[in-house]
Every structure is written in structure tokens, then in C-alpha cells.
Amino acid sequence: MVSLVTGIVPSVMTVGGHEWIKRDVLLGLTKCSVCLETKAVATQMCTGIILPTMLGLAVANHNLVGNSWKKELFRGWCITKKDFLKCSNIMIGNAILQALVVSVILYYQVDEWHNVRVQLQRRKDIDESRPKPPSKIITTMPNSLR
Secondary structure, rough: OOOHHHHHHHHHHHHHHEEEEEEEHHOOOOHHHHHHHHHHHHHHHHHHHEEEEHHHHHHHHHOOOOOOOOOOOEEEEEHHHHHHHHHHHHHHHHHHHHHHHHHHHHHHHHHHHHHHHHHHHHHHHHHHHHOOOOOOOOOOOOHOOO
């Protein structure tokens, strides 16, 4: 049960964060590409690194409180500096990997969105260059029906 909570909650939050960034890309809310990249990486770091680590440490703390072999840092908290140092290499490696993955995903999303916009503009230009056929729609009403 503990693994499900520490795995599913960050996953759902990461998907929500990515949907937020995808909405930003599609609507063009953030014009600056560096700002968009920074926003995407920061969102991924919060939902993919910081949140699961804090949940894991909180769950570990909950399970260890009351054990005589683990000293308490504060009343009710058994987390020590050594706990952070043990998992720091994993966290740093995971952070680098996630930053690279989110950057690649964002690059492809923005590139594809630009391709879609170019194709739409090209189709619009082609349609505007064609001669318009005479309309068959009746736009006036005969006097006898008024």
C-alpha cells in the first residue's frame, strides 16, 4: 500500500503537470522558449523528484517512529541527514534523466505544433488563391413572400 501511494500520487501529478505544459504549448501562452523550457523542467522536478522523495521519507518516518534503534531528530520525526545522503545519488541521477526526457518531449511537441501551423497556413493560402465559384445560396427573398 505504501509503494502504491508513493508511486501513483507523483505519477498522477506528473501527468497533470505535463497536460498543463501541453496546454501552454498548444495555446502559445508562453512566447519565450527558454521560459517554457524552464517551466516544464521545474514542473517535472517538483512532481517527479521532490514530491515522491518527500512522500517516501514521510512514509519511512511513519514506519520508523517508535522503533528503539532509530533515534528521533524531533519528537515524532526519525529522519536524519544520513537518510538524505543515502539516496542523493539516485535523486540526482533521476533528476538529470527527467530533465533530459522532459526537454526532448517539449522540443518535439513545439516542433510538431509549428509544423501544424505551417500546414494550416499553407492550406489557407492555397484556398485563398483559388477562384471562388459563384454561390448557389439564395441570399434574397422574392417580394411575393415578404
